Amino acid sequence: MIWNETMECMLRSEMRKLQGIRLKKTVELVYHNCEPYRRRMQEKGVTPADIHNIEDIVKLPFTSKKDLRDYYPFGLLSSPMSEIVRLQASSGTTGKPIVAGYTRNDLNIWGEVGARCFTAYGVCKNDVVQVSYGYGLFTGGLGAHAAVETLGGTVLPMSSGNTEKQIMLMHDFGSVALACTPSYALYLAEALKNSGYPREEFKLKTGAFGAEPWTEGMRKDLEEKLGIKAYDIYGLTEIIGPGVGHECMHQNGTHLCEDHFYPEIVNPETGEPLSAGETGELVFSTISKDGMPLLRFRTRDLTSLNYEKCECGRTSVRMSRILGRCDDMLIIRGVNVFPSQVESVICELPELEPHYLLIVDRGSNNLDTFEVQVEVKEEFYSDEMSRMLDIRKRIAHRLQSVLGIQPDLKLVEPRSIERSQGKAKRVIDKRKFK
Amino acid sequence: MLIKQLSIFLENKRGRFNEVATMLGKAGINMTAFTVAENSDFGILRLIVSDSEDARALLKENRYAVSVTDVICIQMPNNPGALAKVMSIIDGAGISIEYMYAFSSGNIALSIIRPDDLGKTVKVLSDNKIELLAASELFAL
Numbered sequence: 001m002i003w004n005e006t007m008e009c010m011l012r013s014e015m016r017k018l019q020g021i022r023l024k025k026t027v028e029l030v031y032h033n034c035e036p037y038r039r040r041m042q043e044k045g046v047t048p049a050d051i052h053n054i055e056d057i058v059k060l061p062f063t064s065k066k067d068l069r070d071y072y073p074f075g076l077l078s079s080p081m082s083e084i085v086r087l088q089a090s091s092g093t094t095g096k097p098i099v100a101g102y103t104r105n106d107l108n109i110w111g112e113v114g115a116r117c118f119t120a121y122g123v124c125k126n127d128v129v130q131v132s133y134g135y136g137l138f139t140g141g142l143g144a145h146a147a148v149e150t151l152g153g154t155v156l157p158m159s160s161g162n163t164e165k166q167i168m169l170m171h172d173f174g175s176v177a178l179a180c181t182p183s184y185a186l187y188l189a190e191a192l193k194n195s196g197y198p199r200e201e202f203k204l205k206t207g208a209f210g211a212e213p214w215t216e217g218m219r220k221d222l223e224e225k226l227g228i229k230a231y232d233i234y235g236l237t238e239i240i241g242p243g244v245g246h247e248c249m250h251q252n253g254t255h256l257c258e259d260h261f262y263p264e265i266v267n268p269e270t271g272e273p274l275s276a277g278e279t280g281e282l283v284f285s286t287i288s289k290d291g292m293p294l295l296r297f298r299t300r301d302l303t304s305l306n307y308e309k310c311e312c313g314r315t316s317v318r319m320s321r322i323l324g325r326c327d328d329m330l331i332i333r334g335v336n337v338f339p340s341q342v343e344s345v346i347c348e349l350p351e352l353e354p355h356y357l358l359i360v361d362r363g364s365n366n367l368d369t370f371e372v373q374v375e376v377k378e379e380f381y382s383d384e385m386s387r388m389l390d391i392r393k394r395i396a397h398r399l400q401s402v403l404g405i406q407p408d409l410k411l412v413e414p415r416s417i418e419r420s421q422g423k424a425k426r427v428i429d430k431r432k433f434k
Numbered sequence: 435m436l437i438k439q440l441s442i443f444l445e446n447k448r449g450r451f452n453e454v455a456t457m458l459g460k461a462g463i464n465m466t467a468f469t470v471a472e473n474s475d476f477g478i479l480r481l482i483v484s485d486s487e488d489a490r491a492l493l494k495e496n497r498y499a500v501s502v503t504d505v506i507c508i509q510m511p512n513n514p515g516a517l518a519k520v521m522s523i524i525d526g527a528g529i530s531i532e533y534m535y536a537f538s539s540g541n542i543a544l545s546i547i548r549p550d551d552l553g554k555t556v557k558v559l560s561d562n563k564i565e566l567l568a569a570s571e572l573f574a575l
Contacts, residue, residue, distance in 0.1 A: 376443075382501060383439065383441030383503045384532055385473070385533075386532075388476070388478065389473070410445075410476075411443075412445055413498070413499060414443075414497055415497050
C-alpha cells in the first residue's frame with residue numbers, strides 16, 4: 001500500500017521541478033528570517049535570486065551539527081516563537097542537546113511522512129501499533145505516535161521500558177506492529193520468549209525499527225525471533241525525526257520522502273558532491289518546513305543513493321543501509337572500524353547471541369588494544385575446551401577478515417553483556433588523546 | 435554405568451568459582467569430583483554432583499551456561515601400573531580420550547573419563563573386567 005501516490009510515485013523530472021520550487025521558497029524564508037543563514041549566504045556571495053532550480057543547491061552553504069550547538073537553543077529558527085508549537089531535542093551525549101522547533105505545519109508534515117512509513121510496512125487503520133520508543137524530548141516516541149494517528153491506526157503509547165507490561169499489553173491488546181529501537185526489539189524478543197504466552201496468541205506481524213544503525217543480520221535475527229517482518233525507519237531530530245525515510249515490503253533500500261527532505265551524497269572530507277551510487281556522507285535540506293528549516297545539513301551518516309524505480313511502484317530515491325556514522329568510526333591501529341561491521345559478523349554466526357561490546361584502549365606500549373566481547377548461545381557451550389577454542393578462533397578469524405585488524409576476542413558468560421532499553425551502548429573507547 | 439557430568443562456562447574473574455560453590459552448598463548439593471580446564475580468558479568447570487538435575491536447574495536459573503555430558507568412572511586398585519593397564523585397553527581399542535581426571539583414597543583409585551566413543555569404551559572395559567562405577571556407587575564412597 002502507498003499512502004501518497006502523487007508524491008511517492010512522481011516522475012523524476014516532475015519531482016526535480018517540485019524540489020526546485022520548494023528549495024527556492026525555503027531559501028527565501030531562511031535568508032529573510034534566520035540571521036546565521038543570511039550571513040553565511042552573504043559570505044558565499046549567494047542570494048535567494050541565485051536559486052532557480054534544485055541543481056543550484058550546491059551554491060548553498062552547509063549546516064553542521066556544530067552550528068546547531070553554536071546557535072543553541074533557538075538561533076536557527078526561521079519562524080517566530082508565536083508560530084513554534086513544539087520543541088524536541090536529541091539526547092546530547094556531551095553538553096547541550098540539539099534542539100528542534102516545529103510549527104503546526106511542520107508537525108503536519110511529520111505526521112504525513114510518518115503515515116507513508118507505516119503504510120509501507122503494511123499497517124492499516126484497523127491495526128494497533130505499539131510505540132515503544134521513548135516518549136519525551138527524543139523524537140522516536142512522539143514521531144511514531146503522530147505517524148500512526150495520521151494514518152488512522154490505533155496508537156498504544158507504551159514508551160520504552162517496563163518490559164513485562166509491554167509483553168502483556170502486546171498480547172492482550174493484539175498489537176500488530178511494534179515501533180522501537182532494534183536493540184530494544186531484541187530485548188523484547190527474549191522477554192516474549194520467556195513470557196509463557198504461546199506465539200500464536202500474539203498478532204504481531206511487523207516492526208518499525210530505527211534510531212540506531214542496524215544490519216541485515218540483525219534483521220534476520222529479529223524476523224526469526226519475533227516472527228515478523230522488520231523494517232527500517234530512518235530519521236534525525238535535526239531534519240524532523242523518524243519519517244525521513246522508510247523501507248517498503250521489498251526491503252531493498254530506504255525510500256526517502258524527498259519532496260520534503262532533499263538528499264545529497266558528498267565526500268565527508270571535502271564536501272564535494274558525489275555521483276549517484278557512490279558512498280559518502282548523507283546531506284539533507286528540508287524544503288517544506290518553516291520552523292527550523294536546515295540547508296544542506298551534514299548528517300555524518302555514510303550511505304549511497306539509488307534513483308531506480310522500486311518494485312513497489314515508488315519512484316522515491318532509496319538510500320542503502322547506513323554503513324556507519326563518520327563520528328562512530330573508530331580508528332584502531334590506523335584502521336577504520338565501524339561497529340556496524342562487527343555487528344554484521346556477529347549476526348551471521350549461528351553460535352552467537354546478537355549482543356556485543358567493543359572495548360578500545362591504548363596499552364603501555366602505545367599500541368591500541370581492541371577487545372570484542374561476545375556471548376555464545378546456550379546450546380553451543382561445550383564441556384570440551386577444544387570446541388570452545390575452535391568457536392573463538394572461527395569468530396576471531398571472520399572478524400579479522402572483515403575488519404582488517406585482529407581483535408582480542410573474549411567469550412563472556414550468558415547475559416553478561418548489558419541489554420539496552422534504548423540506544424545500545426556497544427563501544428567503550430578508553431583511549432585518551434589529549 | 436554412565437555418570438552425568440555438568441560443565442559450566444566461567445569467565446576468568448575473581449570469585450566466580452566461589453559463587454558456584456556457595457550456591458550449590460546452600461542448596462545442599464554435594465560435589466563428588468571436579469576439574470577446571472582453563473585458558474587466559476575463561477574456564478570450563480566440570481563437576482560431578484549428588485543431584486545433577488537439581489544442580490543443572492539451579493545453575494540455569496542463575497544464568498550460568500551449563501551443559502550435561504555423560505562420562506564414565508573407573509575404579510582401580512591404588513597400585514602402580516593399575517592405570518596403565520586400563521589405558522592400554524582403551525588405547526588398544528583405538529579410543530581417544532577427550533579429557534580425564536582422577537583421585538585416589540586408601541586402597542582405591544578412581545578416574546573419570548570422557549572418551550570419544552562412550553559405548554565402545556564401556557564395552558571394552560567391561561569385557562576386560564574393569565570395574566565401572568554407577569552414579570549411586572560413586573556417591574556412596
